[in-house]
Amino acid sequence: MSDLNAFRSQVRTWLAGHAAEFGVEARRGLSEADDLALARRWQRTKYDAGYAGISWPKIYGGAGLSELEQAIFAEEEAKFNFGTSYFGISLGQPIPVMLKYASEDLRQRFAHPALKGEEIWCQLFSEPAAGSDLAGIRLRAVRDGDDWVLNGQKLWTSWAQYSDYGVIVTRTDPTVAKHKGLTYFWLDMKTPGITVRPIRLANGEEDVNEVFFDEVRIPDSQRLGPVGGGFGVAIDTLMIERYSAADEAGFGPALDSFVSLAKATTIDGKPAIEDGRTRREIANAFRQQRALVAIRTKTFMALQEGAEPGAEGSIHKLVSMRLRQRLSAAAMDLKGAMGAELDPHAFPKDDWAHSWLTVPTLRIAGGADEMLLNTIAERLLGLPQDYRPDKAVPFDQIQPSR
Amino acid sequence: MSDLNAFRSQVRTWLAGHAAEFGVEARRGLSEADDLALARRWQRTKYDAGYAGISWPKIYGGAGLSELEQAIFAEEEAKFNFGTSYFGISLGQPIPVMLKYASEDLRQRFAHPALKGEEIWCQLFSEPAAGSDLAGIRLRAVRDGDDWVLNGQKLWTSWAQYSDYGVIVTRTDPTVAKHKGLTYFWLDMKTPGITVRPIRLANGEEDVNEVFFDEVRIPDSQRLGPVGGGFGVAIDTLMIERYSAADEAGFGPALDSFVSLAKATTIDGKPAIEDGRTRREIANAFRQQRALVAIRTKTFMALQEGAEPGAEGSIHKLVSMRLRQRLSAAAMDLKGAMGAELDPHAFPKDDWAHSWLTVPTLRIAGGADEMLLNTIAERLLGLPQDYRPDKAVPFDQIQPSR
């Protein structure tokens, strides 16, 4: 533990030294293009210092340390609100999958530029009719000699508008059961026939996209895994559950900030912090957030002893996001009529209204609450799967969404 | 409306005049046998005064008035906590079904004694493997000449231990789909082969029973509705949704009593009524209870104009019972360590701990919360029924509960 503590304090010092140049204050008010440029420089700075791929092998540009050092770095880094989100998917799923399924040449070719922030990768999975239901995707890939020709549409593709490359699941055989007719590829996002159209989200941001495929031709050499084996590779991609940097406030404002607000406001002329309703709100947040931290500490220690991550991520997401929604609304209530104010330049981590506005997206993206509860029931508690009438039916005989 | 107001005030006066003899104070501490005897005298007193079957036709001992007068009487009567529960099922479902399906002779024979409280009827529907799923019942009735022979078991039969007669749903054909092989009868509870065994409930009371049928022989003349038509008669029985006496506190203690408690106790040395948590609890109860009363008022007016009762009963049960559970627990919290005290002679309507202990039964009996939500979704909102794999399958091919 003491080595890790030393690592943490070394990281903290290093990060603090770069906060002015790359941190939250440097980012405030920037256009997204400028913010991305700053983020790329930050990523490069980390790469040069050996902090970009802490748990990656050295030959791919990493530092060859464990997931624990990686997690410590991420936790400390999160405190400064650096611009890291653009690279989260890229380095989180596509590149690790390439490192597992692609040739050594390709690994060398792609790992370094991605780590440096020079190249960004996206993950082309969800579609309009297949969100929670990944095996329901329709985008067709048809074999033509040594190539495959792709037609169809992807949806919710994070950062596709900035991506140089992507990994994709396609349907290559619609006559077999839905899970069996899928095949997985990587591709250059500049391949002719690909059109990316950003989607504006409810909070006004545009971090996800629609991606249209019109006669997009890619060679079979870009296939990852066997023909018809795409669902397995896709699940493999999603299961790259590293011990990710978690935040007990669900990346919303910290509880301290709620307490400060409660001290600064009144209810019926008396300090709000003395009102039982406020006190219950604070206690509810504290008890749950501290429990999440304790679960994290426990997991962290288990990882040190070689255990695999379990359901902690699902619990964390479920509890922290609900709590963030509730606490954000309560903070808005405390501010009274001014609670509705929405400063366009604030970040969700600093601002209750932004936090409240963004949280519904987070209760859906990356596993909706309902899916998380299903996963807990089925994987951990041995409860049966819901009825799934389309499971054994050939895909082309399934009734589409109207 | 003014006629109804006059009726209400007349009823109130009459009830108040009998409260000392039959009301809550007269009942306190009585054994169940003595309480039943007192309740029978009270039922007879109402019969003699024309208040026992207010909305029933005069020839069956009723007063020939409308459901509205009936409802007003029930609302006023509920305030005194008279012993009426023994007759609730008897007069609520079996006798009305007899009045609809039986011969005129039988109607005359049974209506008066039931109204007078001399004879009690039960409703033999649920079984161990068929609670929410009424069509899943197994109790067999096999034709033998002019008779039917019944074998099997019923469960959750309210007041069977005091019942003289009952109505019953049986399975007469297990080779057809579950809804289609049922037949409905009435029977004398003293018929040989019937054994009644009271079930103790979690709150210590014994108002429901197991009823065992061992070669119980009844004539075909006691059949109500066609052979194989039992499900329809059963649904008819359950749909006799009269405008029943509702209580916004879910027949738990009134909100006033919570307010009094909050005035009499402290939180951290200050009056609990001044604590925001208590104030929120009170406001949440008030807003929901007053809304339930407003819904009732609206329904009442609609009934006066000839409308049929709708989903109000489901909403009322769902909301009032949840609220009763929550408010009862909150009241126990207010009392601190003494909140766990359970006076064996108190009634749920007067006592928070009793109320809290009894409410889980009420969130299951007569339609569990989950079933109520399903009903609302399917009947009112046009949402599809859950998957029911056994719907079209012959009953004898359905996998039983393990």
Added chain:
Amino acid sequence: MPYLYSDEQNQIREEVRRTLSGTADPATLRRLLETSGQYDEGYWQTARDMGWTAMNVAEADGGLGLSLVETMIVAEETGRVLAGAPFLATGFAAAHALKLGDEPELLGALAGGQKIVALAFSEGNEPLPLDPAVTIGPDGRVAGEKTAVLGGAVADMALILCRDAGGVPAIALIDLNSAGVTRAAIPSIDNSRCLAALSFDGATATVLPLNDAALVARQCLARLALHLASEGVGGIEACLKMAADYANQRQAFGQAIGKFQAVKHAISEIYVANELARASVLDAAVRLENGDDDAEAYVAAARLNANHGYDYAAAATTQVHGGIGVTWEAEPHLHYRRARSLALEAGGATYWEDRIASYLEAA
């Protein structure tokens, strides 16, 4: 006063709904969200043309003299379509003070839709400050600041809750376009509500001749709350329909998602919330119309039921819609924003909870 709508009232609802269906639409609101201080002019022109501004003003004062029930029908329908302006609500609340304060001319102009009047009551986070920081001198000069005034970015006039030279609360009427008034639109989660900060620095206002200005302010706030609650009921009902339709149509794992109990029950809960809120609002309107002493507690119940119900309905509808539900182009976020905005506009939950608790405490 009946709890069932009369044929005439049902006709009014039909007419309002028909009119609005051609006027207010989500695209307009989406556009309004982009900048602060703007409202849906088309909708507002319609509201004036149709006489909705005049409904609850007495005929003698230039209005239509309809009851609160009709007014709430209009409020509900405007809430259902997320109409992009809050001036019916503020005008309805202000009319009460203008009537009692003997301002027939402005009352007539308000009824006729020529003037928009806002309530400048709240300070900091207190919706009804007991001891207002904004002052009015013997010369009618006002000094101080009111924040987050609903409709304040656009209104012509405002009623200011202030403290007079004797330290007594007063309600003063001010022309917001007069000298010494500065207003700054506040960017908010629902910009169509036209929130603004109002600064008074030597501007001149007229104190309304009221016996008990604090009481009248409280009554105005209750009327504002009731109107907003009614808008909320319309919003809940819109969410209910949207969620049920989507759950019937959207397929996942080979069946309509409405077959999954998590989805199905969430929608049933919206229904329950809607029934509670709807009945509660009507109940409060009837009691307020009757002049019942305890009407404020019932307004509080209505407001809390509407706010809880709408906050829940908007969030649940979003969740039922999945990814689509959190896009800018979809409707759920419009309700999510409006629900929260309504809940903050006339005093937060604690204020109204305290109204109920104090009422029962004293009973």
Added chain:
Amino acid sequence: MPYLYSDEQNQIREEVRRTLSGTADPATLRRLLETSGQYDEGYWQTARDMGWTAMNVAEADGGLGLSLVETMIVAEETGRVLAGAPFLATGFAAAHALKLGDEPELLGALAGGQKIVALAFSEGNEPLPLDPAVTIGPDGRVAGEKTAVLGGAVADMALILCRDAGGVPAIALIDLNSAGVTRAAIPSIDNSRCLAALSFDGATATVLPLNDAALVARQCLARLALHLASEGVGGIEACLKMAADYANQRQAFGQAIGKFQAVKHAISEIYVANELARASVLDAAVRLENGDDDAEAYVAAARLNANHGYDYAAAATTQVHGGIGVTWEAEPHLHYRRARSLALEAGGATYWEDRIASYLEAA
């Protein structure tokens, strides 16, 4: 101090669980519910024989000198099987004051299981009255009443939080079988908890020589709360298993009821509650063991997590079981009763919420 159990700790758990599986059972608890003031003598004999009473008492004082973590393991296992006596909890809390108050003999008797000691702190609905109504004179005579003392119907001795002649809080040790003490068992939702009202009328007690009796009382209460929270975690886990088993086995509408999302998700929520409560209790135990200044706030979090989780788990398990769940012979009501009783025994929710709020307020 690690957050993972050592092999030794896991062995202790296995042993405790094995021992209890032959000792405590629901039938015994059901019998105990019938009358007030009785406890499970078989279980209590086992607890003494196994040395559970001695675990957290120092070796020098006649105990085993194990850490809080081992003590909490035993607490959890006793909670899991609904053991019918609360004396491990009260003894664990009392030991703290006896140690500081220099009562080695009684501490040894407590560790050896010869004496049962209760905490007589609460008055009315205040778990830790700042200004106790029970008084102790210079002659050691106690006067006044303590209600709802956990284990008080059976305990040999009690620690009384009282006010001395100078008006200063004191903790006094009293023999409950001595003259001038009257005790009345209180019928309760879980009679095995042996609640009693204690009246003192001239009984003689010994004031413990403590620097700050109020602080020590507060620490004792925190230890009681932690023990009860740990019992609660065991209860939640028992509910989780029971609900999942039943949902897998019970069929309705042609399939296991666990396939219906309403049932399935309710059970997943029990799992989540269990994980939160379990981690929270361990966290608090580690901090208390470390002697952290802020440990009380974490005990508060643990207690609230355990109470919320157990109240929820017991109610949800009942609901999953349907009709069977509300019968006397089924287990859910035993948990439903125990959960609520635990939640009331060492101060209600508001007391512990205030501990957290005050801690953060001052931070």
